[in-house]
Amino acid sequence: MVTEEGKKKQAALQAEIAKRVAGYKREQEQLLGELASVGVHIDMVNRLPMVPTKDYVQAIPILARHLRKTYSEATLESLARTLATQEAKQYWDELVEMYRSNRNRVREGSGDFTMGLAAAVAAACPPGRLDELIELVRDTELPHRVLLLTPLRKRRGKDPKIAQLIDELRHDPALAKEINSWKILSKQATSRTH
Known part of the structure; x- marks a missing residue:
């Protein structure tokens, strides 16, 4: 049985989540409109990493472009994670540059942009660029290097x-x-x- 104090905490948490979600939707209005114009209909980009890539492959150029814009940490992480796919390999150099340049990023709020970038760098790595991925794995200054291991584990x-x-x-x-x-x-x- 939930106590009155527990109910209040639960209600406060739900209100905070609703406020955060509303903020994501507001900041993503333009992006969501662009995605809808290519047939990708979602209520916020934070849900897109849970969708099979084949359902949004036509939107990858839009997502890559928006990755360079100013968004909340959670939205940026979600954008990066949408590019954690081989279909985004043409953006690999940009993803690597962003990953390196954000190595000392201070997180604000929920989400972790550098974690999303590490996942994208690993998944989008073109097969002929494994030596460069290995260099990244060996760079102890980079965050979330463990995520870079996935393509190496497979090979x-x-x-x-x-x-x-x-x-x-x-x-x-x-x-x-x-x-x-x-x-x-x-x-x-x-x-x-x-």
């Missing part, structure tokens, strides 16, 4: 160079927990020395 069983890199990164304090949680592939089991 570690196919590429001995990446398998060796993963073994090296296994000792990086920011990456060790994630890497050590991965299943050891049979090829790795024989090559590991520790």
